[in-house]
Amino acid sequence: MEHSEMLRQVAQAVLDMDVEQVAALTDDCLAAGLPPARILAEGLSAGMRTVGEKFKQGEVYMPEVLVSCDVYYKGLEKLKPLIQSGSGRGQRGKMILGTIYGDIHTVGKDVAVPVFEAAGYEVVDLGVDVADGQIVEAIREHAPDIVGLGTYMTSTFMHTRETVRQIEAAGLRSQVKIICGGPAVDAGAARRMGADDASDDAWEAVARLDRLMDELKKEGRA
Numbered sequence: 001m002e003h004s005e006m007l008r009q010v011a012q013a014v015l016d017m018d019v020e021q022v023a024a025l026t027d028d029c030l031a032a033g034l035p036p037a038r039i040l041a042e043g044l045s046a047g048m049r050t051v052g053e054k055f056k057q058g059e060v061y062m063p064e065v066l067v068s069c070d071v072y073y074k075g076l077e078k079l080k081p082l083i084q085s086g087s088g089r090g091q092r093g094k095m096i097l098g099t100i101y102g103d104i105h106t107v108g109k110d111v112a113v114p115v116f117e118a119a120g121y122e123v124v125d126l127g128v129d130v131a132d133g134q135i136v137e138a139i140r141e142h143a144p145d146i147v148g149l150g151t152y153m154t155s156t157f158m159h160t161r162e163t164v165r166q167i168e169a170a171g172l173r174s175q176v177k178i179i180c181g182g183p184a185v186d187a188g189a190a191r192r193m194g195a196d197d198a199s200d201d202a203w204e205a206v207a208r209l210d211r212l213m214d215e216l217k218k219e220g221r222a
Ligand code: B12
Pocket: 052, 062, 065, 097, 102, 103, 104, 105, 106, 107, 108, 109, 111, 112, 147, 148, 149, 150, 151, 152, 153, 154, 155, 179, 180, 181, 182, 183, 184, 198, 199, 200, 201, 202, 203, 205
């Protein structure tokens, strides 16, 4: 079977909520020699992306999104260890990423982290509902280039201002770039709150991360 057809079947399993098939289809792709990052991007994530678009259009509903996520996670379980041990890991830069204080949405973060890893970023996942103090500590501990804040509601996106304030108060603001992510974000508003950028799409965000790394290099900080 053509590689593109195998990847299409993985994406379709996510759309079809086919938890039985997805692991076997992912294994078939690996056995055919497809790179794990490609299976993630063009198979599982492509399927999840379509689910997200259908959700926005009102063609699928929340319970279906959640089942598709389970299917996505099932395939991801197989690929994540392979991607994390891959030689490209951390090639482009290092990130810490957590869901901002007060926000318990996990799915967007769990989709975004492997996309960034597959793109060559080392990502330290801080989990959900991360207090500002924990973010400050994680910057000290991991010395990342980029801080990713998962902000999935308007109220928690607005909390960005306070998180940035605490990073500034700790004297760490000049060491990192800060990017917000989630469906309620806007790059202009994020900048007004003291962050550097924002994106509502993990695949599109990779180019933004690359630009932030370029800026850090120009400023002599990476
Ligand atoms: C599933 C869901 C839930 C689930 C979460 C389950 C889980 N384990 O995550 C449950 C039922 C628990 C839930 C709870 C709530 N929810 Co809710 N939820 C959703 C829903 C339907 C889908 C979210 C999702 O998974 N999307 C799919 C993922 C893949 O998309 P995504 O999150 O946007 O992520 C993408 C990008 O944003 C990007 N990305 C993600 N993270 C990052 C990080 C960085 C750094 C970058 C660069 C990019 C990036 O990559 C992803 C792929 O492209 C949305 C509706 C929507 N339109 O998003 C509402 C939504 C986010 N929820 C909402 C609300 C209000 C709530 C509740 C307050 C409801 C309530 N009254 O109890 C609570 C909040 C509890 C809390 N304190 O956090 C609102 C927020 C409204 C707003 N603008 O403020 C939304 C928009 C629904 C709505 N239209 O009202 N929710």
